[in-house]
Amino acid sequence: MxxxxxxxxxxxxxxxxxxxxxxxxxxxxxxxxxxxxxxxxxxxxxTKGGVDERIVILDIDEKSLAEVGRWPWSRDTMATLVAKLFDNYKIALLGFDVVFAEPDKSSGLSSLESIAGGVLKNDLAFQSALKGLRGELDFDRRFAESLHNRPVVLGFYFTNLDRVNRNGALPAPVLSAGTFRGRNVDLTSWSGFGGNLPEFQSNAVNAGHFNPIVDFDGTSRRVPMLAEHDGQYYEALSLAMVRVLLGKPSIIPGYPDSGPKSGLEWLDLPADKGVLRIPVDENGASLIPYRGPQGSFNYLSASDALNGRLKHEQLAGKIVLLGTTAPGLMDLRVTPVGNTYPGVEIHANLVAGMLDADIKQKPxxxxxxxxxxxxxxxxxxxxxxxxxxxxxxxxxxxxxxxxxxxxxxxxxxxxxxxxxxxxxxxxxxxxxxxxxxxxxxxTRSKRQFAELFGQYVPPELVDEMARDPERYSMEGKNAELTVLFSDVRGFTSISEGLDPKELTQLMNAYLGAMTRVVQKNRGTLDKYIGDAIMAFWGAPVADADHAWHAVSTALEMQAELRTLDEPFRARGWPALRIGIGINSGTMTVGDMGSQVRKSYTVMGDAVNLASRLEGLTKQYGVGILVSDATKTLVKNMVYREVDRVRVKGKDEPVGIFEPLGTAEQIDKAVQDELKLWNQALRLYRQQDWDQAELQLYNLSRMSPGRDLYQVYAKRITHYRASPPGDDWDGVMTFETK
Incomplete structure (x- = not known):
């Protein structure tokens, strides 16, 4: 611990x-x-899903606006609509998610009144006619009368604009000032409001605000059931509608205990069948119990109701909310169940949630x-x-x-x-x-070990070693590995043709590209020797496919080199050609050097042979040469046998081969050329110079640029003049490195 x-x-x-x-x-x-x-x-x-049949949304939709005209409609039209809803369709309750804040002057009554008090003041006939028309042309009065003695709940809104707006009339507060004095209650407070005309408010049975609480992310998740304005408390539209349905009972605030600092947690509405409890949070707000996405309540077009096109059963006994889904009327909100959700359906969800006692609590x-x-x-x-x-x-x-x-x-x-x-x-x-x-x-000790080893091996193998550092040691040991040497052809003349800065840039580009290929194939980059690269496979991380990875690397290096031709040419640099020698065998691998400098490297005859093979690529005009030991380990590769040689420092002859790719990568033309070459090589070793020369001639026509065929053609010319003798084993001896 x-x-x-x-x-x-x-x-x-x-x-x-x-x-x-x-x-x-x-x-x-x-x-x-x-x-x-x-x-x-x-x-x-x-969400519950489905459609709640008890509540209907009478929608001022695009269809209604097209048929009746732009909003707001005349109060005469609204009075007709209210009368039809109650008298013809027998609805139970009507709630307005709109505000009637301005007088309706569309009838022309105000203009007639102005004339009556002016130029026609003494015209008795005009005055008499106006008196008879006044009742028909006073649309606001007609609308107010349509509300009287009917269960209609008006809507209004609060605002906190910098410039305090107080338009229209507010309903009577549901709770008086001082109700929450001394309590830990933090109700939403507004300074201004937009209410209905006083004559409408006085004739409606109730009214409620339709302000949701918009959270920090712009989403409407709550509605304040009680809101404070000038020390008085007003209810939400949905709560006002539910209270009318229940006979307009008083609102009783509920607290979890009797302590003076106790916060508000619910509102009780006494009813005939018991108490309806509405959960609220510390702000007096209720979570909106969304039933589902838009359409969880039946939507009916307001123009269809106005024109009597609806069936009686579609509205009879229903709770009706009049609102709008028309985009131009700006009553669409962001909600958890939709980003363009009609505000009127928020009130429908709350009414349904209160009636079902289905509002979630957050006490x-x-x-x-x-x-x-x-x-x-x-x-x-x-x-x-x-x-x-x-x-x-x-x-x-x-x-x-x-x-x-x-x-x-x-x-x-x-x-x-x-x-x-x-x-x-x-x-x-x-x-x-x-x-x-x-x-x-x-794991610092493990990573320190890996970092130390990282001085000698490429980073991509360090991660693998760090997972189990006990398995690895820098001490010398013998192991079967594969080593690769590569060298740039004609590097001396290239370096003489470039200034030091350009030469540095060229070599960095070349060595960087080749190194990436080595590392991609899990190779250990041993060292750079001028323009030469030395790498090996199988240590420090064991690799059963070390020979395959080495040969694959050589082929990819040659392919990668060709991708450098175009950018080099664009910079005025010469295209590079390289020779690669590969050999597999037992080598000594470990941390070698002096106290001044050490290197994790490989040594032995097998390493020397790989270096010799790299040098022989120039003699045969090929890009890659591998020994017969490597070829034996990599069987799923197609090779061109190049020769059997005896290199300097070794008495035993070595078969050398040029890897061409896998069988899938070799096309028929190459396969045919390879068969012909094998015949030519067999004839050459049988000292059948004429037939061998004929085959080489045919091969040269097939691949004019292949130097290997010219090498053997010159040898045949030499051996014709100086036959090698019957005991000749076909081995070519090289005395130089």
């Missing part, structure tokens, strides 16, 4: 960061965003529960993760995540909303901290 004190302390410090957010000492925007995302996801996963004790949950989880993780193995630590963190998420979802389905983002983020952060600590600190 003592060695883990720093780790535990860091874990506890990290836990305190999340604790401060959960306790609302400060707020972390990312966690709020994550919590909002989780809330919306849970809501979408658990004040949720804050304490979240803090307790967070404390238990983070304390356990901070103490246990440092002493557990990575596997057990992962299982513990995963188990806590599952328990926290499962409990949260269970409470959600039971009607209780608990935050989840903080505890999940804390668990993941503590897990990440401990895993990072384990990697960066506790």
């Amino acid at each position: 003592k060695k883990n004190l720093i780790r535990i302390a860091l874990g506890l410090a990290l836990a305190l960061v999340f604790f401060g957010h959960s306790a609302k000492v400060y707020q972390i925007a990312l966690l709020n965003t994550l919590d909002a995302f989780i809330y919306d996801t849970r809501l979408r996963l658990t 004040s004790y949720v804050l304490g529960a979240d803090i307790v949950q967070l404390s238990l989880c983070t304390l356990a993780l901070a103490l246990l993760l440092p002493i557990l193995s990575p596997l057990r630590a992962t299982l513990l963190a995963a188990g806590m995540l599952l328990v926290a998420a499962g409990l949260n979802f269970y409470l959600w389905t039971s009607g209780l909303v608990m935050p989840l983002a903080t505890v999940i983020s804390a668990i993941l952060a503590l897990y990440a901290l401990n895993m990072s600590w384990g990697y960066f600190v506790e």
Whole structure:
């Protein structure tokens, strides 16, 4: 435990960061965003779905605007609509998600009144006619009369604009000033409002505001059931409608205990069949119980109702909300179930949720529960993760995540909303901290070993070695490996034709490209020797396919070199040609050198032979030569046998081959040429000079630029003049390196 004190302390410090957010000492925007995302996801996963037949939305839609005219419609039209809804269709309740704030002058009555008081003041006939028309032309009065003694709930809005607007009339407050004095209640407060004309308000049975609370991300998730204005308290449109349905009972605020500092948690509406309880949060707001996406309630066109085109049963006994979905009337909102959701359907969801007692709760004790949950989880993780193995630590963190998420979802389905983002983020952060600590600190000795080895082997193998450093040692040992040498042809003349800066740039480009090919094929880059490259395979990381990787590397190096031709030509540099020699065999590999400088390298006769083969590529005019030992290890490759040679320093002859690619990569033309070459080589070794020369002539016509055929043609000319004798074994001896 003592060695883990720093780790535990860091874990506890990290836990305190999340604790401060959960306790609302400060707020972390990312966690709020994550919590909002989780809330919306849970809501979408658990919506009821289907259509609630009790509530109908009478829609001022595009069709209605086209038939009746642009909004607002004349009050005469609205009076006719209200009369038809109650008298013809027998609806139960009508709520307006619109405001009637301005007088209707569309009838021309005001103009006639002005004339009557002016030029026709003494015209008795005009005055008499106007008196008879006044009742028909006073559209506002007609609309007010249509509201009288009918269950109609008007809508109004609050505002907090810099310039205080107070238009129209407000309904009587539902709770008087001082109701929450001394209580820990923080209701949403507004300074201004837009209400209906006084004569409308006085004739309607009730009215409520239709302001949702727009969260930090622009989404509407709550509506304040009670809102404060000038010390008085006003109800939401949905609550006003439900109260009318219940006979307009008084609102009784509910508190979890009798203490003076207790916060508001519900509103009670006494009714004949008991008390209807509406959960609210610390702001007096209720979570909107979205039933589903738009269309969870029946939408009927307002013009169809106005013109009597609806069936009686479509509206009879229904709760009707008049609102709009027309885009130009600006009542579309962002919600968890849709980004262009009609505001009127928000009120429909709340009315349905209150009637069904289906509004989720977010009481004040949720804050304490979240803090307790967070404390238990983070304390356990901070103490246990440092002493557990990575596997057990992962299982513990995963188990806590599952328990926290499962409990949260269970409470959600039971009607209780608990935050989840903080505890999940804390668990993941503590897990990440401990895993990072384990990697960066506790494996420091392993990484130091890998970094030391990294001086001698390429980085891509260091990671593999670091996973199990005990398996690797820099001490010398014998092992079967494959070594590769490459060299640039004519480098001396190239270097003489370029200034030092250009030569440096050319070599950096060339060596960089070749090195990438070596590393891609798991090779250990031994060293650069001027323009030459030395690499080997099979150590320090064992590689059963070391010969295959080496031969593949050689072929890819030649292909990569051709991709450099165009950019080199563009810069005025010569195209490069290289020779590559490869050999496999037992070599000594290890950390070799002096106290001044060491290198992880390979030595032995097998290494020397690879170097000799690289030199022989010039003699035969080929790009790659591999020994028969390498060819034996790489059987799934097509080769051109080049010769059997005896190199300087070795008595035993060696077969040398040019790899051409896999069988799938070799086309028929190359295969035919290869068959002809094998015949020519056999005739050459049989000293059948004429037939061999004829075959070489045919081969030269097939591939005019192949130097190998010219090499053998010159040998035949030499051997005709100086026959090698009957005991000739066909081996070519080279006395130089």
